[in-house]
Amino acid sequence: MNIIDIINKKRKYESLTDEEIKYVIDGYLNDEIKDYQMSSLLMAIVLNDMNNDEIYSLTKYMADSGEKLDLSPLGNNVVDKHSTGGVGDKTTLIIAPIVASCGVKVAKMSGRALGHTGGTIDKLEAIPGFTVNLTQADFIKQVNDIYVAITSQTENVALADKKIYALRDVTGTVESIPLIASSIMSKKIALGAKKLVLDVKVGKGALIKDLTAARRLSRLMIDIGKENNIEVVCMLTNMDIPLGNNIGNALEVAEAIEILRDHKEGQLRTLCIELASHMVSLGLNISYEEAMTKVLTNLSNGMAYDKFLELVKYQHGEIDKLPQARSKYEIKSMTEGYLADIDAYKLGLLSMSLGAGRKNKEDAIDYSAGIVIGKNIGDRVNVGDVLMTLHTQKEVTNIDSSIFKISDEKVSEEKLIYEIIK
């Protein structure tokens, strides 16, 4: 077997065998297959596709290429959740305690942020004292004790996926449904998931641009799940709607608390309730409607918020010491009309420049920094109304005025959740 023959097969639209895919993954991990050969093969896969058998093999060998977690001591009602990229992972902060309060175990491993996207771990670290580096034993014990734990992801899971993902990022081979599906699922398999709700983001700003692609990706992840005894439910959601009003670590924790205390309406709450209900339905093996009743009950009776406080306390966080920015700047509208669009990408960049994110891995984060958006899409905007409040320790100059699009006519509300596939 040699890599050039394998590349040539894929180039000619032929399928690769299980042995060939194993050879590629093993060879790439131990550097016998070079980056320039892997990237050529990846581009051939991007353009000539893979069939399901090829994708199952790819996922399997990537999942096997690092440490594997065994969550079986936690029993059968453990549920995981994943979102396919995009700004704002704050849903995890809200959903994990809701779901745990309903009697479903949430053993969550999360990542850190780089660039304008936020990471759950960074948000939790905005809470003074909060420990994010749990040992595997402590992690399992905590989930058994209080049904929820959130820890930073081990570096040694699905090592081939990690190496391939880094290569895809610099070789224009990111946008491929087989490669996206196998990357997500290989990690979930390695992390021991058995029940999984996937939030598949669709939109012009997302990796997945349209519903056709989103449906194929969803079906594929469900099929990979079946091959690996993982129950998968996919929610196809609108990426182009900004979720919630707060951006920045401590500010997002504060917003999560508002929702957990049932003090805030809106699309972030709606999405969290739907995601949580699917997780509870999977975890307890009950209908979606029953699950949603539990979720809504625990939001209104305070049990979800109590679970959040319990989680924070168990991981040594002091929620009453959430940091606040020294200075706040209000950015006011100079025109009138209706808020038609908010550019989430530019907002992310602005938030980063205020100190809320890191450009490089080594950068320190100002946990108090961020943005609070004053209006929602469709709201009436008058001259002088506050569009956003900037929280920062830095000097604020040169705010990009194109972040908010204000139009004369009220735009019709966009759909938040397109469909559920299971």
Added chain:
Amino acid sequence: MNIIDIINKKRKYESLTDEEIKYVIDGYLNDEIKDYQMSSLLMAIVLNDMNNDEIYSLTKYMADSGEKLDLSPLGNNVVDKHSTGGVGDKTTLIIAPIVASCGVKVAKMSGRALGHTGGTIDKLEAIPGFTVNLTQADFIKQVNDIYVAITSQTENVALADKKIYALRDVTGTVESIPLIASSIMSKKIALGAKKLVLDVKVGKGALIKDLTAARRLSRLMIDIGKENNIEVVCMLTNMDIPLGNNIGNALEVAEAIEILRDHKEGQLRTLCIELASHMVSLGLNISYEEAMTKVLTNLSNGMAYDKFLELVKYQHGEIDKLPQARSKYEIKSMTEGYLADIDAYKLGLLSMSLGAGRKNKEDAIDYSAGIVIGKNIGDRVNVGDVLMTLHTQKEVTNIDSSIFKISDEKVSEEKLIYEIIK
């Protein structure tokens, strides 16, 4: 501009601009663009193709990426010839003196061999004393003096093409008409060609498998030629027919002499006459028929052979000292029938194992080693007839009996030359 955006454009079937292609070639040559990015882009080009404007730009920047030769001091009747890969470059040995004897200048830069394919330079070095490293000044002077010179190719021509070609070889991105066309033509442009006859090999053993692909490649090289003021004529020829009977350096020189002395018929002679006639037609601006008359005349009156002797003498070769192998082994047929096929690839490997070729760049060549084939396709073969004679200093063992295919029925003769495109 950045390489990832450029790769993504090509991935999405968009065309690259002249500036983008310049950026790629410059960046790759100075290592700003990495091998793994270039190979990803190359695979995207292989699968998503390039339009003519893209190919012109690619060819131009590759041609400009190294030394350039100026042949204008030689005037307007200089003609070059190139063959698209394959075993047996011995046509150059025969054609160059024929064409020169007709009053057309042949300033030929040739390469060395690696593996089972032969290089013109190695064959000439089989002639004791023959100098293949001419300075540029001596090269030009010799062509002016006797109308023909053959020297080894400078290492510094079309450096981007050289780097890209080496990468394509190990990344399954060889088979692409735009990449093949731009690679050949960039070198020819850099070497100063103005009139060019291209022998496009077609067949299952060739880079170009069918006539459709061969026609596109030919049209493309003609179009690239037009863009660069080079007159190009393409001959589409059958790759699957073995040309001539001798393989091995001194043996091929001997066979070239046989044809130049008009002592040998057959398809090698036919091909050489056709190629030479097209070159003479281009060089003297006369009709193909007139050119062929000159070629045939100079073969029969000895002028072509005299030109060969003049060339050898000018480059200090001693043709009467051509080396001969110490031992010869006759391989005889054990069956009877008609010779139906000869496996040129296996013959090449056998010849190499006898000492005629090098596996690695550093290996020494035994110039006397090689093979003389005793039968032509279609010949009657009886038990005990000599199929081939091996010339070597080595022990001969384990001859692959599948080199010759002998069948009960006489096969119909295959076409040698498919068509001419200009």
